[in-house]
Amino acid sequence: MSNKNKWLDYLLNIDRKVVYVIIFLSVALPFFLNPVVDIQPTKWVSAVYDEMEEAARTNKPIIIGFDYDPSTLAELDPMAKALLRHAFSRNIKVLGLNFIANGTSLAATTMDDVAKEFGKEYGKDYVFFPYLPQYDLVLLNFGDNFRKSYTQEFRGQPLENIPMLSNLQNYDDFHMVIDLSGTKLPTIYIMYGVTRYHFKFVTGCTAVSATEYFPYLQSGQMIGLITGMKGAAEYESLLKTKLNLPTGDGMRGMASQTWGHLVIIIFIVIGNILYYVRRRMNMEIK
Amino acid sequence: MFFKKTVPFIFTLSVGIFSFFYYFMPHAFMQDLWDKASQWAIIIGGGAMFVGVISMVRAYYKRATNKSDPNRYFAMLTIVCFIAMTVIGLITGIKPGSLFNDIFVGIMIPCEATMFSLLAFYIASAAFRSFRLKSFSAGLLLFSAIILMLAQIPTGENISPAIPWLKGWILDYPNVAAQRAILIGIAIGSVATALKIILGIDKSIYAGVGGK
Amino acid sequence: MSHDPWVWVAAFFTIAIFSYLWKENPLYRFAEHILVGISVGYLVCITWFNVLQPKLVEPIMNNGEYVLIIPGIMAALMLFRFSQKIGWISFWPLAFLIGFSGYAIPTVIETNMLTQIQATVNIPLTGGWFEIASGLLIIVGTLACLVYFYFSYPHKGVVGKTAQFGSMLLMISFGASFGFTVMARISLLIGRVLFLLRDWLGVVS
């Protein structure tokens, strides 16, 4: 009786560091295995893919809001790269916006890297606008004419020198707006943009805030949603199967994602079993 | 008293009423006035960002000069890094390829990204040691969570196609009902908050001024 | 093994922050204090190059829009928040900024209430029995959750049962966001481990 009790006590009050090592290994080891290959894209990710194809067909540029900072980089940067690869491979012009100060350099670097892959030229095929505060007002004025808020692009040239922007004025000249963010910004885009100007709006969000966007999907205020690293992996698998573009970090992390999730599920189950065994034993002693 | 309370109240009330009616009145008169006001607000917003900067510099300067504080030298390090980064940025500019950008990629990204990745360890240890099935609600929550987790990974799809389907159904139906009710509750809350601020009923926004 | 010095710097800081897991130590404090200093310096430069220079300084210098001096002064007034004597002067620009929440009232009502109620009412109750049941679930479920958050009537009888049904839906929704949060946290760790193994050590492709 007593050594079983001793084992239970040891396991229930196991040192946190043991748990830390287990989760670290469960994420690190799978990188040495071959990556996961097939993932079934969900409805809302395919919707984003189809809408991007529609943008290619109508030859209208798109807006991507890079509203994330290093803290949510791991989930949203693979998504940004996948969307940019899709846009550039289909010769869709991209306008980058940013309302998170700490993420400004991140967005600029990501756009330049992917543009280099496809030989796209800054100012002609893609352009990045600087960070501005008071994003609600900027989003509102964007519906009238974005020159009211922005006088220069990120590298400091006035907007008149940018060939891509010559006949663009507001949301109507863009096929859709995609906002990548882990913050409340997608809701702000809807409140200050979609409600007044009714453009097509897609969100790429961190998995933490995914559930709160589904009412907007059901009401049609939002037409697509990419959720976390798995969403990025789904989009990459779509790009792979349909356009034969190489997969990125989203897919690369899926093996570790699998092991990590299984470890957490096992922890929850075992933790509860031990807890209830312990309680029943206490009942018997009393 | 007039300058401290009444003038700010006049500002908030007038801009508040104007922006409320701007929502309903698209006429050019309102639009031009709005463009002017929002351009000013963006500039003031730029100034507001320095409030955070100054409060941090004051806090760390106080710790750096406080003899008894064990982290004195660390606080000095923060001040030095702050000055260095500002000077480098103002000299080299912020475009990709500048030293400013290299410091961002080399130091800010790893620190901030790793700081938040610690949460994976905390959720693992919490999963084992504190997520207990103590009530029916917690049970329902953990059941729905495990379905979601399984559906996130290919293992879920291999076990049975019902899992991804169930995940889709949970997200598109019960979740929409619950989140929609929460959304409506929060919306009413934010209307009440905005109303109390504009009408000057709630003055706690102005609390904490005077450099304490 | 990477030869880029900045990758080595990044690896050093990654390990320094990971050391916090073992115990709070000087290496971690060193990294944290550097992060605070650099991120505030970063904020100053971004604000200057992206906001104040293009929106305030250049319009005044090049195009002579001297009217912008007024918002410029108000922006400076914000900083008086810290002075004991005339701290109240910072209320003026703050009050001006807060006023814009007047637009938030109608837009929140239309976006997060009326459009949501309209979408709930517009749910098509057509197709097989399962589609109809699911559609009804949203309509009845939204009402049930609203009743759960209603505090002016005791939860007894029918109202009590509806609220209980609402709380069950809330639990399922919280379970979904719990499952998503687990994925989010693990993804953050995957990002860092991938950086260490691939970009730094190069042991992984």
Add this chain to the structure above:
Amino acid sequence: MKNLLRLMVILVVVSFAFNSYSVNTVEVTGKDSPNDKGEAIDIKWTLDASLKTSAIKVFVFRKVQGEAEYKQIKELDITAENFNDKNELKNNIPYMYYLEFRNVTGEVVYKTNEFGPYVAFPQWINTDKIPTFIFSLIAMIVILIFIQVAKSGRKLYVRPLPGVQAIEDAVGRATEMGKPMIYCPGISVISDIATLASISILSRVSEIVAEFGSRLIVPNYDPIVYSVTDEVVKGAYLKVGRPDAYKADDVYFLTQRQFAYASGVSGLMAREKPAANFFLGWFMAESLILAEAGSMTGAIQIAGTDSISQIPFFIVACDYTLIGEELYAAATLMGEDTRLLGGLKGQDYVKLVAMILLIVLFVLKLFGVPGIDTILVGGN
């Protein structure tokens, strides 16, 4: 006189604005785009199948009526069937248009006759937003009424909450066992409603603590919140008539960095071995660390937050959780903050209006009343 003449011209011209020209195979209509500040004209056209296959681009040409020369103002894909002309378009001036359809090689496949004139003019009220205006007024009036009623001191009914009972039982149990309690008021600023609610609950909890002489530790995240919690706990001891029993160093400012606060409180829990922990207010990702450290010490844990993303963790790691607005309701039941009571009741009745609206519209739709599906959000 000149103005009168110009007014006449406009009136005549406006009367043309709404008719449509049938221009052999291409049906074209135009009008001022509604609900805007003017400076915009909506052009709509329908193509027959032959044009859709041969041409790939549509070119829109415009000139002011009476001018000689047309100017190309827009190039559109053949799939487009309408165009909202907004660039440099002035109000109250008649414009003439014609369309050109070109094929792949850029050669004109078809050119419509000129159509118009169309005049753009601004509107003062956006008619689509009238339902929003009505509901905004109702919401604001109801909220203001209840703020005044609560301020006047009238007692307003708030239903009993199991959470309040859970908090009082936890304080009782900790007092019996003679062990301390830890109360975290969240990591937000004083103006955040969740912090105000937490402070209101703290005032009641510290009264019970003062009465029975048990020990309450309150680590704070925000210096201003610290100054308020310090006064609230001291006030409770005063109210119970035992000012000397108040231990000032049990209520202290810990730190203002998220993870440092979490590990500081975890260390406190490991040292003090509290019997009850309270996490009431706004929390972020550090809630996980607090709840786990607390559950390891076997303490009763009561949580309450309106931070939706943290609620799941509190539910599985704590004994009882106040979800979202339940935190505000508990605060009104336990404390005497009339502001919170007015806010809660006002929002409650606006919620009631929303519920009734949902039920009524649903019933009307069941009976097939037309127009229900766009009644709230206007025609768009």
